[in-house]
Amino acid sequence: MQLEFWLLFLCVQVIPHVQSAKKTWTVSVPPRIPALQSCCVVIPCSYSYPDANRKGIQHWWRGFWKKGNQIISTNLPHRELSKEYRQRTMFLGDLRSRNCTMLLDGVRSTDTGPFYFAIELSLGMRFSYIKNAVTIDIIREPKPPSLSVQVSDKITASCSVTHSCPAMPPKLSWNHRGSITQRSKKRNEWKWEMVSTVTFTPLLSDFNKTLTCTVKYRGGKVAQNSTIIHI
Incomplete structure (x- = not known):
C-alpha cells in the first residue's frame, strides 16, 4: 500500500504523546468515526497501563486491533492476520510512546466493527480494551466540497x-x-x-x-x- 512514507508523519501528528501514566488500564479512542466506502480511515488511539513508570523495564510491547476474536492489525511484522483484513491495515502507533493508532484501507460496507485494542507487555501484563470499542459509520457517497x-x-x-x-x-x-x-x-x-x-x-x-x-x-x-x- 506504500504507506511507510506516512508512518513518521502520523506518529507525530495524529495523536499527542501521553504525558503521565495512570494507575489503571485506560485507552483514548473515538467511539465512532465516519469513513467513506473504498477510502481509508485512521483510528487515533492512545493507551495507559498501571504503574507505567515503575522500575521494571519493559522489553517488548505487543499491540493488537481486534474485531471479535479476529486480529485485524498488529505491530508484530510476521503475525498472520484475518484474511478479510490482510494487506488492508497498518499499525501506525509507537507502543513505547503509548500510541496505538491504526489505519484501515479500502473501507468496505462490512467494516463497521466494533474494533478494539489489546496490549501485551513483557512483564506479564496484558489487557483488552473491549469496553472502548470503535464503530465505523460507512458513508457510501461523498458530499460535495x-x-x-x-x-x-x-x-x-x-x-x-x-x-x-x-x-x-x-x-x-x-x-x-x-x-x-x-x-x-x-x-x-x-x-x-x-x-x-x-x-x-x-x-x-x-x-x-x-x-x-x-x-x-x-x-x-x-x-x-x-x-x-x-x-
Missing part, C-alpha cells in the same frame, strides 16, 4: 472537504488555471480538513463561466461543486 468565491481585482476561490484519513488525503483540483495553494488542518482527534485555494485575474472570457472544484478520494470516488463567475 464546500466552495466560496471572493471577487475583486482578482478572483480567489476556496474549496474544502473534511476526511478521516490523513495518511492519504483527498486530492482537490480546479478547472481553471491560477495560483493554487493547499493546506491540511486537523479539526479534532479523527477529523481533518483539506483546503485548496485558487487565485487568478479574470478575463472577459471568464464572464458567466463555471468554476469547478473536484475532489478525488483514495479508492476512486469523486465529488464536485461549481459556481458561476460573475465579474
Whole structure:
C-alpha cells in the first residue's frame, strides 16, 4: 500500500504523546468515526497501563486491533492476520510512546466493527480494551466540497472537504488555471480538513463561466461543486 512514507508523519501528528501514566488500564479512542466506502480511515488511539513508570523495564510491547476474536492489525511484522483484513491495515502507533493508532484501507460496507485494542507487555501484563470499542459509520457517497468565491481585482476561490484519513488525503483540483495553494488542518482527534485555494485575474472570457472544484478520494470516488463567475 506504500504507506511507510506516512508512518513518521502520523506518529507525530495524529495523536499527542501521553504525558503521565495512570494507575489503571485506560485507552483514548473515538467511539465512532465516519469513513467513506473504498477510502481509508485512521483510528487515533492512545493507551495507559498501571504503574507505567515503575522500575521494571519493559522489553517488548505487543499491540493488537481486534474485531471479535479476529486480529485485524498488529505491530508484530510476521503475525498472520484475518484474511478479510490482510494487506488492508497498518499499525501506525509507537507502543513505547503509548500510541496505538491504526489505519484501515479500502473501507468496505462490512467494516463497521466494533474494533478494539489489546496490549501485551513483557512483564506479564496484558489487557483488552473491549469496553472502548470503535464503530465505523460507512458513508457510501461523498458530499460535495464546500466552495466560496471572493471577487475583486482578482478572483480567489476556496474549496474544502473534511476526511478521516490523513495518511492519504483527498486530492482537490480546479478547472481553471491560477495560483493554487493547499493546506491540511486537523479539526479534532479523527477529523481533518483539506483546503485548496485558487487565485487568478479574470478575463472577459471568464464572464458567466463555471468554476469547478473536484475532489478525488483514495479508492476512486469523486465529488464536485461549481459556481458561476460573475465579474
